[in-house]
Amino acid sequence: MRAAATDERRPQRPAVRTPADRRDRGTAVHDARRRRVPRAYAMLPPGQEASHDTQAGPLVATYLEAWLRRQALRVKESTLDLYRRDVALHFTPALGGRRLGDVRPVDIDALLTRLLQSGRSPTTVRRLHRELLSAFETATELGLMTENPARAVRPPARSRREMRVLSVDEARRLLAAAAGTPMHPLLYTALETGARRGELLALRWADVDLPSRELRVRRTIREFSGRGIVEMEPKTHRSRRAVALSAEAVGVLRQHRVEQGVRRLRLGARWREHDLVFPSGIGTHWRPSNMRRAFQALALGAGIESVTFHTLRHTCASLMAMQGVPITSISAQLGHASSAITYAIYAHVLPGMQHEAASRVASALR
Structure with a gap:
């Protein structure tokens, strides 16, 4: 009977590597995330903060809209206009229906690959990768993601095409x-x-x-x-x-x-x-x-x-x-x-x- 009771106990969370390179329980990381969540809620629209899955986080589309509002206070208007366009044209259609915690490096790599195959230049795709890296880094800092999936994705090499100059x-x-x-x-x-x-x-x-x-x-x-x-x-x-x-x-x-x-x-x-x-x-x-x-x-x-x-x-x-x-x-x-x-x-x-x-x-x- 004791064995049965032991089997029914809540399974332990996997161990993770902390910044100090110690082995620690996943519950400690989860608790740290939970402490940061109130700060993260400030980014989300009213009513959204209590509606998302606390494990997987809000929808990427919801988060990106909040991220754009945050960036409006930090970047030039021309840069913000570029971010808005990229979110609308590329990020939301490809990733918007997923939960933040469900986004994997393979999803981002697939998006960048499709963009290259559609004729986007390596320079453009590198810029889009930087924007995703920034957006997900903010989500990680605010406790909405455990790690930044864009960090594991290698952007395309810089284009070596010589610029056009008039004779x-x-x-x-x-x-x-x-x-x-x-x-x-x-x-x-x-x-x-x-x-x-x-x-x-x-x-x-x-x-x-x-x-x-x-x-x-x-x-x-x-x-x-x-x-x-x-x-x-x-x-x-x-x-x-x-x-x-x-x-x-x-x-x-x-x-x-x-x-x-x-x-x-x-x-x-x-x-x-x-x-x-x-x-x-x-x-x-x-x-x-x-x-x-x-x-x-x-x-x-x-x-x-x-x-x-x-x-x-x-x-x-x-x-x-x-x-x-x-x-x-x-x-x-x-x-x-x-x-x-x-x-x-x-x-x-x-x-x-x-x-x-x-x-x-x-x-x-x-």
């Missing part, structure tokens, strides 16, 4: 195709300065000092679905920068300002003044989506394929590197957070610079 001939053809249109001064400024699209579309005449041949990047714009255009701080603190202009660029911008003034007078009350250097046809912000379509049509008309507006930034940097401009100067011009980032992106053009440097040293020693 000098392609750049000239693109500018020639844009001649006489509002796109021409925008493209010329982009090719010379390497400024980002959002930085140029947010640029105001008050930021441009033509006599001093300088413009200052102080803001950028982003286009959000359902919200339209939003002005915001530049990407990094080094993105707030002064950019030198050539005499040719100053001439292009002077002529552009005259033509903009003529258009403003012609439209009269229909013109909405915002002091923008590269506005829409009525003076408001030029929507990045509209500008992108106009740019693609222009490039195709010039016989230039596989190009985006960001290609102009890469082209500017590559041309500077090939002309022997120091990497620190290129980094400052582009507003990169560090010279190391610039070096990593444009390493493919640096061998030519090194040969040129060696030749100059040899000439000096003759």
